[in-house]
Amino acid sequence: MAAAPDLKPVYLLTGSDRPKIETALARLRRHFQPEATELVSAQELSGAEAAALCNAGSLFGDARLVLVEGVDGRRNSDGRLGNGWKAADVKAIEEYLASPAPDTVLALVAEELKKDAALLKACAKAGDVLAYDVVKRKIDTWVAERFKQAGARAEPEAVAALVQLVGEDLHQLANEVDKLALWAGDEPIGEAEVEQLVGAVAETPTFALTDAWAQRDLGRTLAATETIFEREGRPRRDTAPRLAGALVNHLAFMRRCQKLAAEGIRARDAASTLKRHPFYVEKVFGQAAGFSEDELREAVVRLAALDHALKGASKLTPDLELQRTLVELGS
Numbered sequence: 001m002a003a004a005p006d007l008k009p010v011y012l013l014t015g016s017d018r019p020k021i022e023t024a025l026a027r028l029r030r031h032f033q034p035e036a037t038e039l040v041s042a043q044e045l046s047g048a049e050a051a052a053l054c055n056a057g058s059l060f061g062d063a064r065l066v067l068v069e070g071v072d073g074r075r076n077s078d079g080r081l082g083n084g085w086k087a088a089d090v091k092a093i094e095e096y097l098a099s100p101a102p103d104t105v106l107a108l109v110a111e112e113l114k115k116d117a118a119l120l121k122a123c124a125k126a127g128d129v130l131a132y133d134v135v136k137r138k139i140d141t142w143v144a145e146r147f148k149q150a151g152a153r154a155e156p157e158a159v160a161a162l163v164q165l166v167g168e169d170l171h172q173l174a175n176e177v178d179k180l181a182l183w184a185g186d187e188p189i190g191e192a193e194v195e196q197l198v199g200a201v202a203e204t205p206t207f208a209l210t211d212a213w214a215q216r217d218l219g220r221t222l223a224a225t226e227t228i229f230e231r232e233g234r235p236r237r238d239t240a241p242r243l244a245g246a247l248v249n250h251l252a253f254m255r256r257c258q259k260l261a262a263e264g265i266r267a268r269d270a271a272s273t274l275k276r277h278p279f280y281v282e283k284v285f286g287q288a289a290g291f292s293e294d295e296l297r298e299a300v301v302r303l304a305a306l307d308h309a310l311k312g313a314s315k316l317t318p319d320l321e322l323q324r325t326l327v328e329l330g331s
C-alpha cells in the first residue's frame with residue numbers, strides 16, 4: 001500500500017483545539033494500515049531519531065506514518081511547556097525534509113509553536129501546517145459549534161453554563177457536549193439540563209448566585225449559596241470570601257453596563273468594547289436595568305463592609321456574615 005498521491009511528506013498540527021487535532025490525525029491515519037503507523041513522543045525520541053525512523057522504511061514495502069507528539073514539550077505541574085525539541089532536533093528534521101522518504105508521511109504535533117519557529121517554517125515549505133486554535137474569550141462560540149456538529153440544539157444559557165462548570169479544557173468540554181447531545185436527542189438543551197447532568201470540574205461556578213441576586217430573588221440567592229458551600233471541597237470559611245469576591249466583580253460589571261446603557265450604547269455594541277460574549281453582556285444589561293444607580297452604589301458600600309467583616313472585624317462566621325449581607329441586599 002503506497003502513500004496516497006495527495007498526501008504530503010510532512011504535516012505539522014498545532015494549536016489549542018486538541019479535539020480538532022485528534023480528528024485531523026484520525027483522518028490522516030485512515031490512509032495507512034494500523035501496523036504501518038508509528039506513534040512516538042518527542043520526549044522519548046530526538047529529531048535525528050525521528051528522521052531515522054522515517055528513513056527506515058517498512059518490511060512489507062507499505063506506506064508508513066510516523067506520528068510524533070509533543071514536539072514543543074509537555075505541560076508540567078505549573079502549566080508550562082517543557083522538554084520539547086531543541087534546535088539540534090529541528091535541524092535534523094529540516095535536513096530530513098530536504099529529501100524525505102518517498103513512502104513515509106511524518107506528522108508532528110505541537111501545542112503553541114510561534115509563527116516564526118524554524119520547525120513551522122520547514123514544515124510549511126515541505127508539506128503543510130494545520131493550525132487549530134481557540135481564542136479563550138471565544139470558547140462559548142466553540143462550544144456552541146460543537147453542539148451544532150453533534151446535531152443538538154443548545155440554548156445560549158446552556159453553553160455558558162457548560163463553560164462555567166467545566167472550565168477551558170476543550171477535551172472535557174467536547175466529551176460533555178457529546179454526552180448531552182446523546183441524552184437530549186431532538187429536545188433542546190437548557191441551563192437546567194446542563195446543571196443537572198454535568199458535574200463541576202472547574203471551581204464551582206458562582207453564576208447561579210450572582211444571577212439570582214441580580215434578579216432580586218432572595219430565596220434562590222440563599223439556595224445558590226448553600227449549594228456552592230456544599231459542593232466545594234473546602235471549609236465554608238474559605239469559600240465565603242470567594243463568593244463575596246464574585247458578587248463584587250459582578251456588581252462592578254453591572255455598573256459598567258448601566259453606565260453604557262445610560263450613554264445610549266446597546267448591549268450588542270458594548271460586547272466588543274467589554275471583551276465579553278454578547279449573550280453575557282445582554283444578560284447583565286438586563287440585570288442592571290432592574291436597579292437604580294443609587295441602589296448599585298449602596299450595594300458597593302454594603303459589600304465593602306462585608307469585606308471588612310470577613311477580614312476579622314466580625315464575630316460571626318464568614319458564611320453567616322455573607323448570608324446576612326445577602327439578606328440585607330435583597331431587602
